[in-house]
Amino acid sequence: MSTPYLPHCFAASPEEHTLPVGNYAWCSCGLSADGVFCDGAHKGTTFRPTIMKITDQPETCTLCRCKRTNTAPFCDGSHINL
Numbered sequence: 001m002s003t004p005y006l007p008h009c010f011a012a013s014p015e016e017h018t019l020p021v022g023n024y025a026w027c028s029c030g031l032s033a034d035g036v037f038c039d040g041a042h043k044g045t046t047f048r049p050t051i052m053k054i055t056d057q058p059e060t061c062t063l064c065r066c067k068r069t070n071t072a073p074f075c076d077g078s079h080i081n082l
């Protein structure tokens with residue numbers, strides 16, 4: 001059994017994105033180059049990306065970059081406590 005550890009805090013603020021219809025992989029480890037979307041940087045860790053699906057029409061989303069949210073991939077304000 002591996003020791004649980006916290007993800008890397010990429011930034012203590014969210015980032016807003018308007019995303020076209022499609023599937024997206026939100027970075028949960030905080031190690032990706034842009035801190036928002038998975039680029040495979042979690043390799044070798046226990047973290048996995050969170051898949052989000054945008055259907056019907058483009059959506060504007062406020063995406064967590066601190067990786068402490070309880071509503072991944074969306075910011076829930078947890079970054080305020082960092």
Ligand code: FES
Nearest residue numbers: 064065066075078
């Ligand atoms: S940026 Fe992570 S909860 Fe706001």
